[in-house]
Amino acid sequence: MDSKQFKEAATSAIDEIVNYYDTIENRRVVSNVEPGYLRKILPSGPPEEGEAWADIQADIETKIMPGLTHWQSPNFMAFFPASSSFPGMLGELYSAAFTAPAFNWICSPAVTELETIVLDWLAKLLNLPECYLSTTHGGGVIQGSASEAIVTVMVAARDKYLRETTSHLSGLELEDSIAHKRSKLVALGSEAAHSATQKAAQIAGVRFRSIPVSKESNFALTGEALEETLKQCKAEGLEPFFLTTTLGTTATCAVDDFAAVASVLAKHAPPNVPGEIWVHVDAAYAGAALVCPEYQHLTASFEHFHSFDMNMHKWLLTNFDASCLFVRRRKDLIDALSVMPSYLRNEFSDSGLVTDYRDWQIPLGRRFRSLKIWFVLRTYGVKGLQAHIRKHIKLGEVFADLIKTRPDLFTILSGPAFALTVFTIVPKTAGKEAQDQISKEVYELVNKRGEIFITSSVIAGIYALRVVSSNPLAEEQFLRKAFRILVETTEEVRDGKVITKENSI
Amino acid sequence: MDSKQFKEAATSAIDEIVNYYDTIENRRVVSNVEPGYLRKILPSGPPEEGEAWADIQADIETKIMPGLTHWQSPNFMAFFPASSSFPGMLGELYSAAFTAPAFNWICSPAVTELETIVLDWLAKLLNLPECYLSTTHGGGVIQGSASEAIVTVMVAARDKYLRETTSHLSGLELEDSIAHKRSKLVALGSEAAHSATQKAAQIAGVRFRSIPVSKESNFALTGEALEETLKQCKAEGLEPFFLTTTLGTTATCAVDDFAAVASVLAKHAPPNVPGEIWVHVDAAYAGAALVCPEYQHLTASFEHFHSFDMNMHKWLLTNFDASCLFVRRRKDLIDALSVMPSYLRNEFSDSGLVTDYRDWQIPLGRRFRSLKIWFVLRTYGVKGLQAHIRKHIKLGEVFADLIKTRPDLFTILSGPAFALTVFTIVPKTAGKEAQDQISKEVYELVNKRGEIFITSSVIAGIYALRVVSSNPLAEEQFLRKAFRILVETTEEVRDGKVITKENSI
Structure with a gap:
């Protein structure tokens, strides 16, 4: 496909996408194909010779559309939305054109720097405490999903806990202590917290325990319930090191009692002391509402917590994926996730002046996802997002x-x-x-x-x-x-x- | 941005992208901005009122381009390529338009089914043994990167090893044995293996040990070196459970001696017996060459291994990200990564007739990445890819x-x-x-x-x-x-x- 063919193909694709959005409400919102429908109508392998775009494009309407559940349809009221927008699509298009797995700053400085900047914009827009800004000891990083973000911070929390609580030991004693502690580590989340915390615990190789919630407290995590669970864990010889607290639970959009969480932890696992419990705020969906001043009181306790994650790809007009993770101490991520082989060394990374986001995430490579966030924030403006x-x-x-x-x-x-x-x-x-x-x-x-x-x-x-x-x-x-x-x-x-x-x- | 404005904006964006590709060789391939260049020229926050696309687009050339390292330039000969292509970009565009975090089959059946189909196409194209096809007990799944793929299979391998080697125990004895084994687990990879294996070990909370390579064997892993390391591990009371073997190492594109690896493991950790070592083939870059029959003898031993990963986004014309992971037994992934809360239950998943790829990966949500792979395979055809x-x-x-x-x-x-x-x-x-x-x-x-x-x-x-x-x-x-x-x-x-x-x- 040469430049001319691409222009034609892209123009035709844009027309089809515009038409799709303009008429989407007329489509059956949830697909009713039978499992296995597509295999029956596609060949068993790729063609020997290349095909023309017109033939490929024709298959989208006839073969793909019947199998789509239309998340962008106004008749879609399931799960949480996965909102897309035209400026977001343009961001994705440029990102594909500029393809670069920008694991280091020098791999494409703009990819790193725009990400740092728009995430600082967002942190301020969401009224996060200053400690989450890159200009202090914190900063934001774009992850693929809220679940990936939880794994990332849980691994950092696990390693931080083990390191800090065994720093007085050495040799075989250190090894034994770490082995013992590993088997006793437990990540906590309320019953209403998203299953991502449980899955992250499976991946990190630690236990998970859920804290009960009830209708009386509108399905939110309370200080009493947290305290009770902490006591139980202690009685059983377990070591809680991580807590997911939620701003807008999946089932009911409950908001946990953050002030009570902070207060209970101050008593049972004081912050900035070895053995502190890493508190992650999962605001995947409802965090978007923090762009409105009337919700911004909800962030009052966040300075006592360690990380916060909000998906622009849910309610903030940016197509999947754009999960915005903020941490209070970026060093905790880097300590847990940095590996530096010779082929990744370079003078810029060595200088310490630049951010290498590969050390803030599980994968090495990364897409230019900040472009779409930048386009969305600028196209709508603060007032547009609040109105939305x-x-x-x-x-x-x-x-x-x-x-x-x-x-x-x-x-x-x-x-x-x-x-x-x-x-x-x-x-x-x-x-x-x-x-x-x-x-x-x-x-x-x-x-x-x-x-x-x-x-x-x-x-x-x-x-x-x-x-x-x-x-x-x-x-x-x-x-x-x-x-x-x-x-x-x-x-x-x-x-x-x-x-x-x-x-x- | 309404439909009409989007059409105009997209047309202008397409023109800019075509022009970028047509003249890319004239740009300085590696950016020479100073760290922090972008913050100096961007505002400190998003605008209050929305901005017009023309103003946003103008900033791409003036503010973003100087900070790009042009991976698509023919003067880019660093790392491995991150190849993009016009059909790939079209795939990304449609994927953004159809935005759906398709974690379950019913979330958008076409997203799941097309992925299964094109990955089967690819498995056959790469001459992978039949056991890696979805029509047997295996199958393929698109991951974000080769490093993510390694974490995913390492977690599955860790849990499988612990489960199978302790299945005769129960109660406190089981708990103690798992705690002890966890502290002794070691993942292996040659000195020349990508650092992703070491990072995956950090994430999975296990040890990592590298196996020496030398110029004599052209920096490839040999059977002798593997055997030596296995013996050392045993002598130290360690339990090797995972090995990354590489088709095309990062530094020199060495190909490990797969037949020798299979033969040494058959002796020291026989396959299909509790305690077997999971072998992952990292073919991130060079795996693309398997589309040519003259390289297909390299897959002869893969039926003895457990997983294989190849990045279409490196050498196969698909923009980042499109890391294609194949496993021989999908059940191993699902056993390690499945969590099923009530809001994810549905009759289709319960029926067992459909694939829920969320259980094959770390994140929950996922993009419609198979579209771009489908477009690329069809646009180039088998012959076109081989010629490439x-x-x-x-x-x-x-x-x-x-x-x-x-x-x-x-x-x-x-x-x-x-x-x-x-x-x-x-x-x-x-x-x-x-x-x-x-x-x-x-x-x-x-x-x-x-x-x-x-x-x-x-x-x-x-x-x-x-x-x-x-x-x-x-x-x-x-x-x-x-x-x-x-x-x-x-x-x-x-x-x-x-x-x-x-x-x-």
């Missing part, structure tokens, strides 16, 4: 208010919080089992029909439905439509009169 | 032949192998110290002048220069130019007549 968040918060309230108009059908379990409403279906005959059963039936029927796509979750044992109104294309009409579908489907299921209208759109 | 590789192999021979014409200035240390030539500079007065010194001086002066960009490496204690001729835009004229520059610079340095011509282009 506030619109969705408002839509969440509209939806929750609609749900409240039908107490005969729905009970709100939680929210609206950060544009998420969580509710259960009222069964014909009261009882938890009946409630779980009908909630599940309604959920499954709604998704099977595919006019909207929502998720369910089991929260403190209760089966509930989640509707998120923070899709970039979300509008009141779509939330009203979702409400109508939920009412109709619930009435059908309650009355045992399910109408077969599969694949209706 | 063979052209570069040939250019490597041309360059090495040039180097050989000046034995008074250069001594080839290794190669040409897979388009890489490694050589040292002949000092005026013989001696290792003088040779290392002048090699370093020539290397630094060449890169400082920035007409070409090359890398150096220390190989078995010898300081050497590396020239790689596998850049997508590589042509004989650029290799001849590189040779001329090396001759002139060497003569200047040898004669102590370094001319100041910094920033000459």
